[in-house]
Amino acid sequence: MTKSYHVAVVGATGAVGTQMIQLLEKAAIEIKQVTFLSSARSAGKKLTFKGKEITVQEAKPESFDDIDIALFSAGGSVSKQLAPQAAERGAVVIDNTSAFRMAEDVPLVVPEVNEHALKAHHGIIANPNCSTIQMVAALEPIRQAFGLKRVIVSTYQAVSGSGVSAINELKEQSQAILNDEPFSPQVMPVKGDKKHYQIAFNALPQIDVFTENDYTYEEMKMINETKKIMEDDAIQVAATCVRIPVVSGHSESVYIEIDKSGVTADQIRAALKDAPGVVLQDDPANQVYPQASEAAGKKEVFVGRIRADLDQPKGFHLWIVSDNLLKGAAWNSIQIAESLIKQGII
């Protein structure tokens, strides 16, 4: 008999939670029951799952008493408070926040890269940062084939990673500017930071708050998480993270240096062609390259603009695009749940 699971979604009414619920409906998970949880403010809302109306409940420690799999995406403070309680009550937590990502006993997993790490879980599994996930998914097949020495990434990130309020701000601000009307930024670049700036028709080189070394937390996440997921602290990673006026779909301009000599751009393409979860879109003669607007709503990571550096024999440039709410968040979480089941871990 197939095992069946009681699955909870924490942050069910948010931008990522909404995607998780849609993906759960079609996931390779035998679901016996779902529980949708949120803050007190959103509790009582009605959501639909497989045609059935489900009332959202306030998330409390007791909410997890009967849960097998708990998908958390309600912000770091909610995870810090409730994820250990959920794990203690027997649920396997898949946490989409940064709360536990760098904790030693918490696997940080992109299934295409390191699903074996799930075996070592102690109740909490972390879903990496959106901008990291799509990058490592695209770079892992290259690393496997040719080694990976160095990564320099500049991101072009969509606002939806900052939630529904950020999406609304981008739309309303765009309309105000088109109408030549005044507007007052309230959300971007970081809801909880001191100053807010125009995001419509602009580019903001700040995602998350700044750390003491003048990198942002987002940039440090990309640097540290890449090393943890690829299980190689020797990989040199540098990141500049930038928010641009796109609703969904992160784009990344990535420079890499590989270990092996004499590799061509065609060999890089060949390594990506049949890689799991990766779609090669690379035909410059026909203007084929990944675009955020095309990637939005899709689960895959799209890679194009692959070309050899003109000076560094082991250097290559790539353009990597994916839906930050799907592969960057909800879909990767669901994939982790599916992998736990497939590997017989739960």
Place this chain on the structure above:
Amino acid sequence: MTKSYHVAVVGATGAVGTQMIQLLEKAAIEIKQVTFLSSARSAGKKLTFKGKEITVQEAKPESFDDIDIALFSAGGSVSKQLAPQAAERGAVVIDNTSAFRMAEDVPLVVPEVNEHALKAHHGIIANPNCSTIQMVAALEPIRQAFGLKRVIVSTYQAVSGSGVSAINELKEQSQAILNDEPFSPQVMPVKGDKKHYQIAFNALPQIDVFTENDYTYEEMKMINETKKIMEDDAIQVAATCVRIPVVSGHSESVYIEIDKSGVTADQIRAALKDAPGVVLQDDPANQVYPQASEAAGKKEVFVGRIRADLDQPKGFHLWIVSDNLLKGAAWNSIQIAESLIKQGII
């Protein structure tokens, strides 16, 4: 007695031409007469210069008979045809297109970097590509102080570099998307290329058409022009050029490696602090960094997010922003004219 000049603007009704005319009104150039030239299609339009109405005339070889300084910004084919004719008739041409930039006998000049090169002109002087100008203006003070070995740039470029039709497309398409109405891309990424794509709420990794090595012409311009302007073919330059939904103001995420050892980010900041044409905006603790929306309408190049690479002792990251129509085009052309006069070349 101060010398006075008859100045022509070719492409007077375009996005850059309009800026040139406004800047000419306040330039350090004694102007005895202006002549505004355009294609036959725009001829007859009336423009204002210092409160006086001037009728735009069709540009022909004879138009340049009495001209001292001819500012060209009407596309490469117009420059190819008319700039040599203008120079033959005694005008000094300052050409904003790519037509002559890499020609050996044509100086390619950013006054803050290489104004001495103007002395060697033979009638035509080239204004570099917009994305190149702001980068070399910001990097030259660093090169002077510490040497420059390597540059890797990813751009976030505004649409206004593609002219008025691109600006209109971005605005109309943004409105259509906000209204959930259909739209049909006609201009972006490249007016003359085969396919056109959505630019509103998107990022397009193509500026200008592709070359045979899978880099775009824009990318190759940044690579080749940087070496020519800095007069150093040994500098390694790599570029990925991306169009984003911004009206005016190019942003650039730039990684550099310098020659000197033991240099700190503070020393890089010090080198830029009083550099000509450069404004340092770098205070992460107070969320101060350059933004396209703030740079638009200003003549300077803004630099921030300066930080040391975490692995490479000679590596640094910077965020460089400037108005692509001003320092990237019209203002740099006017500066070249001012420098020609200041240096007694004309």
